[in-house]
Amino acid sequence: MMLALLQNPAQHAAGGEAxxxxxxxxxxxxxxxxxxxxxxxxxxxxxxxxLLFGLAQYTQLRNLPVHRAMREISExxxxxxxxxxxxxxRFLLILWLFIGAIVALYxxxxxxxxxxxxxxxxxxxxxxxxxxxxxxxxxxxTTPARASSASRSVNRSARRRCxxxxxxxxxxxxxxxx
Numbered sequence: 022m023m024l025a026l027l028q029n030p031a032q033h034a035a036g037g038e039a040x041x042x043x044x045x046x047x048x049x050x051x052x053x054x055x056x057x058x059x060x061x062x063x064x065x066x067x068x069x070x071x072l073l074f075g076l077a078q079y080t081q082l083r084n085l086p087v088h089r090a091m092r093e094i095s096e097x098x099x100x101x102x103x104x105x106x107x108x109x110x111r112f113l114l115i116l117w118l119f120i121g122a123i124v125a126l127y128x129x130x131x132x133x134x135x136x137x138x139x140x141x142x143x144x145x146x147x148x149x150x151x152x153x154x155x156x157x158x159x160x161x162x163t164t165p166a167r168a169s170s171a172s173r174s175v176n177r178s179a180r181r182r183c184x185x186x187x188x189x190x191x192x193x194x195x196x197x198x199x
Contacts, residue, residue, distance in 0.1 A: 117161045
């Protein structure tokens with residue numbers, strides 16, 4: 022079979038994620054008859070419910086009392102992390118410039134694809150290359166922002182609430198001094 026592909030390369034389809042053809046979800050069935058579109062939509066509903074649950078938990082945690090000293094420490098830790106993440110973000114964007122140049126070269130001139138007539142051609146259309154670069158940039162640029170918001174949210178709030186409860190406990194050595 023490999024020899025046949027080497028002798029007749031026109032029958033060989035180009036590989037890679039950029040050449041994937043998405044299937045029609047209405048034709049696919051899973052788990053004994055659930056349609057592909059229904060399965061996808063139910064998955065999105067479950068994701069939305071998880072988001073609502075997370076927001077409710079975060080709101081409850083954020084409304085608990087916070088000890089003043091722990092708030093100051095938490096803000097200091099956050100500012101330190103934010104500075105680190107901004108520096109990391111600048112580095113990643115500079116790195117992306119190099120990666121983007123290689124991606125543009127590969128998808129713009131080297132990758133094989135089929136045109137509207139079905140003939141194999143080298144290089145994707147410019148609009149596809151720009152879309153690939155755009156989504157690559159979005160993924161790269163939002164990495165520090167996602168890490169920053171995660172470090173500021175629940176972990177910070179939980180540390181402050183635990184410290185407040187420990188400091189206000191009658192058995193706490195610091196509550197006797199206050």
